[in-house]
Amino acid sequence: MAYQTIKKSYKTLNGTAYDLQYDTSNGQVQLIQQGAPPGTQPIFLNGKFNSTLATQIGLTTQDQQSIYSGIQQEVKNAYTQGGGKSNNLTIAQWAVNGNDGKPPGSATTPAAAPSPTSGSSGGSVVEGLWGAITNPGEAIKAISITNGNWGPTNEFELFKGTIKYPIDMKTQYQDHVSITQYRYVPPLSDKLLSGDYKDIIQNGLQKTSNFNKEQIIGTVYLPMPNSLADKMDIGWGPDNMNNLTAAVMSDVIKDPKKYAGAAGLGALVSKFLTGGSLGGGAQTGATAMGALTVLTAGAGTQQGKALVGATVSSKLLQLAQFGVDVDSILARTAGVVPNNNLELMFGSPNLRGFSLSYKMTARDSQEAQTIRKILRFFKQGSAPKKQTGGAGQASYFLGTPNVFRINFMNGVSKNKAVSMYKTLALTSIQTNYTAAGPMWASYDDGQPVAVTLDLSFVELEPIFDTDYQTDVFANTGLEKVENDAVGY
Numbered sequence: 001m002a003y004q005t006i007k008k009s010y011k012t013l014n015g016t017a018y019d020l021q022y023d024t025s026n027g028q029v030q031l032i033q034q035g036a037p038p039g040t041q042p043i044f045l046n047g048k049f050n051s052t053l054a055t056q057i058g059l060t061t062q063d064q065q066s067i068y069s070g071i072q073q074e075v076k077n078a079y080t081q082g083g084g085k086s087n088n089l090t091i092a093q094w095a096v097n098g099n100d101g102k103p104p105g106s107a108t109t110p111a112a113a114p115s116p117t118s119g120s121s122g123g124s125v126v127e128g129l130w131g132a133i134t135n136p137g138e139a140i141k142a143i144s145i146t147n148g149n150w151g152p153t154n155e156f157e158l159f160k161g162t163i164k165y166p167i168d169m170k171t172q173y174q175d176h177v178s179i180t181q182y183r184y185v186p187p188l189s190d191k192l193l194s195g196d197y198k199d200i201i202q203n204g205l206q207k208t209s210n211f212n213k214e215q216i217i218g219t220v221y222l223p224m225p226n227s228l229a230d231k232m233d234i235g236w237g238p239d240n241m242n243n244l245t246a247a248v249m250s251d252v253i254k255d256p257k258k259y260a261g262a263a264g265l266g267a268l269v270s271k272f273l274t275g276g277s278l279g280g281g282a283q284t285g286a287t288a289m290g291a292l293t294v295l296t297a298g299a300g301t302q303q304g305k306a307l308v309g310a311t312v313s314s315k316l317l318q319l320a321q322f323g324v325d326v327d328s329i330l331a332r333t334a335g336v337v338p339n340n341n342l343e344l345m346f347g348s349p350n351l352r353g354f355s356l357s358y359k360m361t362a363r364d365s366q367e368a369q370t371i372r373k374i375l376r377f378f379k380q381g382s383a384p385k386k387q388t389g390g391a392g393q394a395s396y397f398l399g400t401p402n403v404f405r406i407n408f409m410n411g412v413s414k415n416k417a418v419s420m421y422k423t424l425a426l427t428s429i430q431t432n433y434t435a436a437g438p439m440w441a442s443y444d445d446g447q448p449v450a451v452t453l454d455l456s457f458v459e460l461e462p463i464f465d466t467d468y469q470t471d472v473f474a475n476t477g478l479e480k481v482e483n484d485a486v487g488y
Contacts, residue, residue: 093138164370368445
């Protein structure tokens with residue numbers, strides 16, 4: 001979801017019109033200058049006025065109160081008319097009934113938190129710990145990096161327009177790389193903060209896009225690199241399961257209650273062996289002993305009896321604090337080891353990474369300026385964000401750096417003959433300012449004769465088989481893959 005304008009020209013202040021916008025998916029509300037360029041700070045955001053902007057345009061406390069009350073009513077109307085909770089809409093705590101008329105930026109006045117006490121009187125300890133936090137989700141949303149208050153806004157101004165090297169590259173005709181920078185969006189935020197737990201249990205976690213399409217920081221165009229390769233690693237690994245373990249697993253799946261009782265039987269055995277003291281290690285051994293007690297009756301062959309016997313001996317030794325495993329007992333006494341049925345098994349997907357490397361030489365002052373801007377584009381974009389806009393100021397939390405989308409282009413079309421990539425994090429930047437030779441060499445203005453730029457990226461999520469199709473689920477940030485394309 002994204003902001004929707006629920007009232008245009010909400011208030012004309014000092015000759016400037018403002019729009020009231022409401023994101024029903026997360027409850028965020030802003031009052032922002034009409035037609036403002038990306039990066040413009042709203043005058044009102046999520047229940048609070050920007051005191052600096054409000055002062056600049058001459059809003060008194062009474063003016064803010066009046067506007068605030070009007071915003072509350074408009075948001076509640078939009079929430080109700082949209083179907084409210086039944087349509088999965090979200091409304092912030094500051095805008096709900098009971099907060100009418102509260103000063104801008106204030107929240108519902110909570111009841112005094114009960115004092116923590118010992119004992120079991122209705123969870124008062126927990127209530128005392130939480131105190132005034134009646135909705136943790138709302139508290140988390142208030143500091144989310146998606147609320148627009150993170151980092152300096154100069155990045156939108158610095159990197160707007162066309163940035164390309166070489167500056168005379170004909171992107172509409174030749175192969176090139178397009179690298180676009182976006183603000184990061186937590187893709188599971190809505191589900192984890194506002195989702196229904198039953199839906200998560202039944203259907204799993206549905207991710208949304210991990211970048212904000214409407215907050216493009218800028219795009220850099222570079223020639224195709226001299227070296228372009230990708231590698232996909234899939235998490236396969238060895239897995240062992242001897243015959244006794246397989247037997248236990250098979251029987252537990254069919255009759256788990258039998259083993260719950262067996263754990264109690266094993267506990268009696270353990271208690272007897274340890275003189276009545278049942279510690280953590282003994283408890284673990286007790287459960288295993290109980291399971292083995294059930295299985296002993298099924299060991300009808302000599303091989304089965306030997307494996308069960310060695311396993312029981314091993315568990316008894318472990319209960320007595322002697323770490324002797326089954327393999328060691330059988331190897332030392334019979335010269336054999338259990339067949340562990342070794343097999344390569346799929347474990348998990350892996351995240352894919354790749355690198356780009358460029359050597360850039362300025363041919364004139366304009367191209368030198370472009371090279372400096374490209375270096376800053378990547379350096380500033382990959383830096384962690386601070387919630388305050390001033391250098392050196394404190395920041396309670398750190399925000400996720402910007403993320404990148406890379407497309408390999410064949411003129412104005414995407415190149416179907418090379419890999420596609422999902423949203424990427426820039427994990428490493430290496431810059432060499434003496435790329436022209438072993439010694440420092442620069443032009444009159446200090447610009448190095450040549451600069452090398454090495455960039456390392458890692459995708460934010462793995463590649464799945466469903467990514468290779470033209471049918472793309474909405475609001476995921478994925479792109480369709482044509483049937484004749486390499487794809488991811």
